[in-house]
Amino acid sequence: MSNPNNVSLNINHDLEFIDGNALNIPTLSILTEDGDIHPSANAPDISKHTALKLYETMRFIRLLDERMQGAQRQGRVSFYMQCLGEEAAVTASAAALDQDDMIMAQYREQAALHYRGFTLDQFMNQMFSNELDLGKGRQMPIHYGSKALNYMTISSPLGTQIPQATGYAYGQKIKHIDAKTGELASTIDNVTICYFGEGAASEGDFHAGLNMAAVHRAPVIFFARNNGYAISTPADEQFKGDGIASRGVGYGIKTIRVDGTDALAVYAATKKAREIASTQGEPVLIESIAYRLGAHSTSDDPSGYRSKDEEANHQTCPIDKFRKWLVKQDWLNEDDDIKAKESIREEILAALKRAEVVAKPALEELVSDVYDTPIPLLQRQYEQLKEHIKQHPDAYPITAGRIK
Amino acid sequence: MAKMNMLHAINSALDITMNEHPQACIFGEDVGYFGGVFRATSGLQEKYGKHRVFNTPLTEQGILGFANGLAAFGAPALAEIQFADYIFPAFDQIVNEAAKFRYRSGNEFNVGNLTIRTPYGGGIAGGLYHSQSPEAYFAHTPGLKVVVPRNPYQAKGLLRASIKDDNPVIFFEPKRLYRASTGEVPEEDYSIELGTAEVVQEGTDITLLAWGAQMEIIEDAAKQASEQGISCEVIDLRSILPWDVETIAKSVIKTGRLIVSHEAPITNGFGAEIAATIQQECFLHLESPILRVCGLDTPYPLALEKEYVPDALKVLAAIKQSMDF
Numbered sequence: 120m121s122n123p124n125n126v127s128l129n130i131n132h133d134l135e136f137i138d139g140n141a142l143n144i145p146t147l148s149i150l151t152e153d154g155d156i157h158p159s160a161n162a163p164d165i166s167k168h169t170a171l172k173l174y175e176t177m178r179f180i181r182l183l184d185e186r187m188q189g190a191q192r193q194g195r196v197s198f199y200m201q202c203l204g205e206e207a208a209v210t211a212s213a214a215a216l217d218q219d220d221m222i223m224a225q226y227r228e229q230a231a232l233h234y235r236g237f238t239l240d241q242f243m244n245q246m247f248s249n250e251l252d253l254g255k256g257r258q259m260p261i262h263y264g265s266k267a268l269n270y271m272t273i274s275s276p277l278g279t280q281i282p283q284a285t286g287y288a289y290g291q292k293i294k295h296i297d298a299k300t301g302e303l304a305s306t307i308d309n310v311t312i313c314y315f316g317e318g319a320a321s322e323g324d325f326h327a328g329l330n331m332a333a334v335h336r337a338p339v340i341f342f343a344r345n346n347g348y349a350i351s352t353p354a355d356e357q358f359k360g361d362g363i364a365s366r367g368v369g370y371g372i373k374t375i376r377v378d379g380t381d382a383l384a385v386y387a388a389t390k391k392a393r394e395i396a397s398t399q400g401e402p403v404l405i406e407s408i409a410y411r412l413g414a415h416s417t418s419d420d421p422s423g424y425r426s427k428d429e430e431a432n433h434q435t436c437p438i439d440k441f442r443k444w445l446v447k448q449d450w451l452n453e454d455d456d457i458k459a460k461e462s463i464r465e466e467i468l469a470a471l472k473r474a475e476v477v478a479k480p481a482l483e484e485l486v487s488d489v490y491d492t493p494i495p496l497l498q499r500q501y502e503q504l505k506e507h508i509k510q511h512p513d514a515y516p517i518t519a520g521r522i523k
Numbered sequence: 524m525a526k527m528n529m530l531h532a533i534n535s536a537l538d539i540t541m542n543e544h545p546q547a548c549i550f551g552e553d554v555g556y557f558g559g560v561f562r563a564t565s566g567l568q569e570k571y572g573k574h575r576v577f578n579t580p581l582t583e584q585g586i587l588g589f590a591n592g593l594a595a596f597g598a599p600a601l602a603e604i605q606f607a608d609y610i611f612p613a614f615d616q617i618v619n620e621a622a623k624f625r626y627r628s629g630n631e632f633n634v635g636n637l638t639i640r641t642p643y644g645g646g647i648a649g650g651l652y653h654s655q656s657p658e659a660y661f662a663h664t665p666g667l668k669v670v671v672p673r674n675p676y677q678a679k680g681l682l683r684a685s686i687k688d689d690n691p692v693i694f695f696e697p698k699r700l701y702r703a704s705t706g707e708v709p710e711e712d713y714s715i716e717l718g719t720a721e722v723v724q725e726g727t728d729i730t731l732l733a734w735g736a737q738m739e740i741i742e743d744a745a746k747q748a749s750e751q752g753i754s755c756e757v758i759d760l761r762s763i764l765p766w767d768v769e770t771i772a773k774s775v776i777k778t779g780r781l782i783v784s785h786e787a788p789i790t791n792g793f794g795a796e797i798a799a800t801i802q803q804e805c806f807l808h809l810e811s812p813i814l815r816v817c818g819l820d821t822p823y824p825l826a827l828e829k830e831y832v833p834d835a836l837k838v839l840a841a842i843k844q845s846m847d848f
Contacts, residue, residue, distance in 0.1 A: 223592075255629035264628045271595070272628035276619045282588020283595065283620070290596030293546045296574045323612070327585025334580055335589075488626045489665045491635060491689040494718065494765035497665070 140361045142368060146376045146408060149383040152435065154443025156383075163387035167450050172234070173214045173382060174445055177206040177438045178456075179463055180230040183242065184413075186467045187260075191417040195475060196246050198260045202227050204412035205346055207437030208379035210234055212312065212342055212405070215389035221287055221311040223271045223280040226261055227344070228314050235268040239466060243474030255488070256480040277315075278322030281341070284313030285332040285402075288339035292400055303400040310338040310396045312389075318349020320363050332402035333370045340392045341367075341404045344379065346411035347433075351424035367404035379407030380437040383444070409437065482508070482518040527708040530701050532675035533563045533640070536682040537601060539712050541571045544599050549576045551586055551603030551640075560605055561642060561701055583609055587616035587639070594636035595624065599686060607643035607695060608652045614660075621691040622666030635689035640682070643671075644736045644786055645832060646699035650825035656735075656787040656818075661693050662764045662796070668692040668717060669763040671735035674704045680715035681761065688717055697736035704739075720767035722774065726756035729780035729845055731838070732771060732797065734760040737784050744838035753846060763793055771797065772804040779810035780845045784833050789817035811848035814841045 122128060149160040156162045165173075184201040191199045202209060205227065213222065213231035222231055229242070241253065245263050248256035253265060254272060264272025271287075274280065288311040297304040319325065320343055332339050343363040347354050360366065367374030373395060377384045385407060392403035410433035414421050421430070445451035486493055486501045493501065505522050512519035527535065541547050549564055549571075555578040558565030568576035579586050583604055590602040604610045610617070617639070625633035645654035661669050668690050672678035678696065685692035697704075723738070724745060731741040738759050745755035756774050760766055775781045781801055783794035794815040802813060816833040824831045 221596075253629050253631055254627065257629065258627055262627070264631050266628075266631040272631055274620060274623075274627065276615060279588065279616060279620050282585045282616070283592035285585075286589035286592025286594075286600070287596045288592070289548075289589065290546065290593045290598045293548070293574065293598065296572075298572050298574070301573050323582075323584055324588055324616075327580075327582040327588055330580050330582065331585045331589055335577070488630045490668075491625070491633070496765060496768065 139359065140365070142361055142365050144361055144364050144376050146378055147384045147388055148378040148381055149387065150381045150440055150444055152440060154440055154447055163383055163390060165383070165386060169214055170445060170448075171450060173210050173386070174438070174441055174451065176210045176230055176234045177441065178460065180206055180210070180233060181438055182460060182463050183229070183239075183467055186464070186471065187246065188417060190471060195471070196260050198417055199246070200227055200261050200416045201413040202230055204435070204437065205344055205379060205409045206230055207382040207441060208344055208385055208407040208409055209314070211382040211385035212389040215386050215393060216312060217309060219269055219309045220393070221269050221271065221291070221309065222314075223284040223287065223311060224273060224314045225277070225280065225316055225319060225344075226273050226275075229261065229263065231314070232263055232265070232268065232270050235265075235270060237263065237265060237268060237270070239470045240474065241265070243470045244477065247474040247477065248479065249474060249477035250480045251477055252480070255484045278319040278324035281313055281315055281324045281328030282331060284311045284339045284341070285328045285335070285337045287311050288332070288337040288402075289335055292338050295400070307338045307397040307400060310340065310393060312340040312342055314342045314344060316349060317343060317345040317347075317354055317363055318352065318357055320366070321357055329366070329370045329372060329402070329404070333372050336401045338396035338400055339402045340389065340396055341372075341402060342389075343404065343406045344409070345406055346409050348411050348415065348425070350415040350419055353425070362406050362408075364404065364406040372402050372404050374404040374406070376406045376408060379409030380435045380440060382437060382441040410435070479517045481521055524707045525710050526705060527675045528702050528705045529672070529675045529678050529696070530561060530563050532679040532708045533682060533696065534565060534567070535708070535710065536679045536686070537564060537567060538570070539683065540599060540601065540686050541567060541575065546597070547575065547599035547601060548593060549601045549603070550579050550589070552581055552605045553578060554603050559603060561698065563640070563696075564603070583613040584616055587613035587621070590637055590639070591616055591620050591624065591634050594634035594691070595632050597636065599636045600638070601686070602637070602639050604639060604641040606653050607641040607657050608655045610641055610657060617661065617667070617693070618664050622664045626666060633689070634691050637691040638682075638686045639691070639693045641693070641695060642698035642701070643695040644697050644699055645823055645828060646736065648825065648828070651822045654823040656695075656785065658695055658763050659787060659791060659793045662793050666691070667764060669695070670717060670761065671695045671697070671763060672761070673697070673735055673738040673759050674700070675706045675708045677715060677759075677761065679708055680713050681717070683712060684714040684717050687714060692717075695735060699736050715761070718762045718765045718767060720761055720770040721759045722756060722770065723759050724755065724757035726754040726778065728754045728778055729782065729842055730756045730758060730771070730774045730778045731782050731784070731842070732758045732760060733784045734763065737786055737833070740833065740835050741784050741838055743835040744842060747835065747839050748842050753842060755842065766797070768800055768804065771801060775801055775805045776808045779808055781813045782816060782838065782841050782845060783813070784816040784838055786818050786832060788820045789815055790820050792817050811845045814845055816841045
């Protein structure tokens with residue numbers, strides 16, 4: 120567009136408004152409920168190895184979610200968030216990336232982290248905030264992060280990761296820009312994916328992040344998980360436009376909507392999005408449509424804000440759908456699958472028991488990492504605290520016996 | 524050495540950084556070709572390219588969100604907020620994100636590469652929204668460093684130290700002095716250690732403490748006091764967080780008296796923190812109550828700015844009050 124206003128000046132002599140929902144956005148669907156490829160759809164090129172890894176990740180996360188929900192009810196962990204109904208959206212998108220691409224997630228994307236290689240014990244150590252937790256026991260359960268796996272540590276404030284993903288992706292792009300022309304000189308080796316919910320997309324950071332990504336052409340894949348609810352608030356009380364996808368067009372970002380219960384559709388869309396981001400050096404928006412089958416977290420009960428009828432009408436299980444396809448491909452044996460689930464359940468329980476008896480972090484972890492090195496005033500507070508605990512060891516049983 | 528004003532000195536520190544690190548980026552509103560509304564980034568886009576020195580859309584929360592991401596990636600992120608009065612949309616990205624990035628991840632990730640530059644303070648007929656001094660809000664946030672220079676030499680050395688420091692730093696620039704303050708500044712690279720105050724004038728009767736643009740006010744008051752036979756020790760705090768308790772306490776133990784002066788409103792201003800700490804450190808050495816000469820608890824005014832600001836006359840009156848206690 121070559122005018123100062125940066126708009127398409129289609130002069131029109133009739134007074135007419137464009138409808139607020141003028142876009143008729145399609146939803147990509149590849150798999151049927153029965154695990155067949157839709158007659159008019161093209162299955163993505165996915166290897167047996169990747170497909171099985173994708174399935175095994177979803178299967179594992181469903182079992183972990185079931186067990187940890189129970190563990191919270193037993194009072195063993197303080198808090199938990201399940202991914203029920205969105206396993207395919209999270210796992211298949213992660214499977215379409217390179218291992219070294221950055222993942223900046225919201226909080227319900229444990230499947231992406233497990234796909235990368237985060238172990239059962241690592242999950243447990245974080246949830247029990249013990250001394251083996253990479254986060255040093257500082258954040259509530261499910262706030263995972265791993266530098267080695269390129270998974271940015273989760274932050275509770277909603278949407279803050281969105282403009283950060285733009286900045287991170289811009290950093291990934293800089294070395295590929297020709298300094299003289301300012302143009303992309305080579306394919307960007309690693310990009311960033313940014314997950315968020317349809318509720319978080321109401322935050323100012325969403326607008327800031329997408330607009331800046333478009334303007335500065337950051338190679339970031341925005342992955343909106345539209346699961347219908349933000350805690351108790353339904354999507355129709357969150358926005359009036361056509362989902363989150365319609366906004367991508369407003370920002371000048373290539374956009375697609377996919378069936379989030381369809382692992383193959385999510386995989387295909389994310390593969391293509393990654394190709395666009397890395398070769399064109401620009402952002403892409405994917406809106407995944409699924410239904411949050413469980414509660415927001417262990418702190419709420421959906422029966423208080425949605426009907427049983429509604430829940431009954433949205434019971435598509437993304438794992439089951441993909442499992443049926445795998446069986447039809449002859450890549451998965453159902454008996455083996457049942458046996459595997461049994462052994463995973465046992466492994467989860469054993470890991471839970473291991474993690475809950477590991478010691479809490481040492482007292483020094485209270486003051487480390489506030490800065491790269493403790494500032495003098497904090498160092499002084501720490502020394503005073505140590506003296507106080509030494510004088511009242513019974514009141515501080517977690518750290519009293521281990522003070523240096 | 525070259526004669527520079529504060530803008531030249533800041534520009535020089537940024538230039539050295541851009542030259543030193545091929546992925547360093549400068550960004551903010553109007554900082555590109557135009558060089559910023561105060562021209563602090565003048566000529567840098569021409570030198571380092573549009574991909575490393577660029578205008579952002581008008582979104583402070585976006586600038587800081589972007590900056591946090593870029594810094595986490597590992598590139599020096601030199602973000603400008605056009606006026607400190609407009610930093611508040613970015614408060615969440617600074618206070619909940621930048622400040623806690625290292626701690627919440629157990630040091631898996633950090634944004635030590637982040638430096639936020641922003642002009643602060645009054646004296647330019649800017650009224651409510653081009654005059655504020657919001658340093659105390661940020662001083663209440665563990666994980667941040669807060670720095671304020673008083674002249675061009677200090678500005679370059681402290682900015683370079685802020686950029687090289689492996690923690691997120693907010694660098695408040697006294698806009699009233701951008702062109703008004705000039706001095707000899709080395710053209711080569713140098714740094715001034717963060718977290719250290721500087722005794723700029725030794726004295727024996729009373730300690731005067733300030734930072735940034737307020738330094739010239741207390742130096743003026745000290746001069747007038749000396750004409751009346753009162754010897755003032757004048758100290759520039761330079762770093763608000765972390766702050767140099769030792770240097771201040773040592774001075775107050777010697778003089779027995781302390782006045783802290785800042786432009787921001789008095790209630791819960793950083794002077795309150797200094798007064799609380801110093802009375803604890805120096806209780807038995809104090810000859811009079813610690814006094815604060817600050818802005819009133821009002822929004823920053825326009826027509827009545829002269830009445831509002833803690834000027835040299837108000838500082839001088841406080842010096843006499845302290846001496847006569």
